[in-house]
Amino acid sequence: MARPTIADIATRAGVSKGAVSFALNGRPGVSDATRERILKIAEQMSWRPHSAARALGASRVDSVGMVIARPARTLGVEPFFAHLLSGVQSGLSAESISLQLLIVEDTAAEIEVYRRWTSEHRVDGVILVDLTVKDPRVEELKALELPAVVIGGRGGKGALASVWADDRDAMLAIVEYLAALGHRRIAHVAGTPNFQHTQRRIRAVRDAAPRLGLLDAPSLTTDFSDAEGAAITRKLLSQSSRPTAIVYDSDVMAVAGLGVAMEMGVSVPGELSIVAFDDSILTQLMHPALTALSRDTFDFGRQAAEVLLETIADPTTVINRRTPDPVLTVRESTAPPA
Amino acid sequence: MARPTIADIATRAGVSKGAVSFALNGRPGVSDATRERILKIAEQMSWRPHSAARALGASRVDSVGMVIARPARTLGVEPFFAHLLSGVQSGLSAESISLQLLIVEDTAAEIEVYRRWTSEHRVDGVILVDLTVKDPRVEELKALELPAVVIGGRGGKGALASVWADDRDAMLAIVEYLAALGHRRIAHVAGTPNFQHTQRRIRAVRDAAPRLGLLDAPSLTTDFSDAEGAAITRKLLSQSSRPTAIVYDSDVMAVAGLGVAMEMGVSVPGELSIVAFDDSILTQLMHPALTALSRDTFDFGRQAAEVLLETIADPTTVINRRTPDPVLTVRESTAPPA
């Protein structure tokens, strides 16, 4: 018999459907002997629950969603997402919950997806990335009453659950390291200004500057693309008093920046030190290999999955879990200034 | 009222549940006037079908799956998958079918996922990538009777539906281009030997060699990683009669190879020409920018989605759709030999 149902098992075991359901879900209502017998029969017939049937009855679908609103062009190179995804999956697979992934162009489309998912009951909860300051998604999700966890941004005022690392401390670590090497002119090529983590990193640089005696510490925002990263670098290196070190908010921009430096005949790390605020193979493929901030992105994703499952189980308590601080991996692209 | 059901609509319209179902699915059984009225009411109440309920009744879940069996480490840098995914989604979204994505470690795990998906009725079909020669997945999927489409490998003997590009012609184009530039010693750094496309590319090089008067045209297999790409390059460039051109099966390996050349003081393209068999931002970030084979990966994914939907609708006819041939984008990394 193909794809046995709970009714088939009931017949074989000589009990009712209800008893089988109790036994298979480990809840009281049947004796240990009967439970044992039912489980064995289910095993023999290699029974597996029909996800739709279960979803209909129990009104949960054992599936969570994740929408990434970035143009696919910039997405591919970011190892960040691949690691994050793997981590999320590993966190979910323990409970055999499945993941729906969607890549869309912008936040409006993303919100549309949440609406659709909710009305069609396709997911039990969602994972949010790239939180902006006054992010419209937060309100929307609360209105939809869809459990959610934010990755990489503190939920703030008890809004949504979150899993976050301290971007501020990380940025301070980088700047302090560069200052200790002797750098006094440090530039910061930041990401999209409305991302919360971008804001926090910019503030960290600004706050640290006077304490470390930096002469100049501008933060310049970009769209995270290699093109803008390159353009800003070109501008910075053309100034009369150019920076002796540049911190990039992503590995892709750092690589683009390195390219510009080479193009302009600025030696790295001799005349310019480069640090990437994110690690990946990319930074190691370069010559010189880039000094970068290493975060355990896989674990990040795993924890996000855990927190989401807890939030789905109990939507009233909002969890804000902090992950271990990232560490700076020093490679060949940083040295004392000339 | 939150989340109206088909019964609510029926009450409001003063008809039966069945009539509403007919109207909403555009099938005969109701008059045009009634249909109109029901549709308007459904619209007003912003009704959306409950996916689980529909799945249970119609025994299709409007969801397809895709499993990628590669270590996450190498995945992230490959823009290939991001584009492919976006394409697949765009092909599915037209029918508002959702996509389940899973990244696993190996093929055994992948097959396990297919079994689970089938027994739990979680997907209507799947998309396969990285087909190997005698791929165990093909047999398994046929046994499970799970509709599937293979990306990038001809299904062969009427096994599974497929969407493919001609890797042979593409490789020939590259080799002919290099030969025309005057190269006679061309090396090929290939991918995993058991992938079908790797085999086809290797054969293409071997077949073309005598015709183009190549002195030497070895194909060396790797695991697609930057590390092996670099190692092989190092070996090739250390030989007494080293190649004047190298073709890499992936952009990541090409970048790694370029790094090795620079490290060893071999100028590109002066002493060595480099071609990547896959295009992405990566190749453009480099200095010199890499000549690469550009494929419309997005469209590839879109077509795969289309073919899969057709296969699900009618599992008896096996579609083998050929996509447009890729084109060679010449950049700065290729030139006549010294």
Place this chain on the structure above:
DNA sequence: TGGAATTGATAAACCGGTATAGCTCCCGAA
């Protein structure tokens, strides 16, 4: 004009689970 075919709709079964009311037995306490 009468019987057959067609149209438009309804009621009810069904998909495969979960949840719950209720029934039977058995045990222990009053």
Place this chain on the structure above:
DNA sequence: TTCGGGAGCTATACCGGTTTATCAATTCCA
């Protein structure tokens, strides 16, 4: 001896759709 109560199980409603059998009203055609 009776009654309360819990353990163990059954029967059944239910989730929100789809599908089929059925039926009344109309149209068609001989």
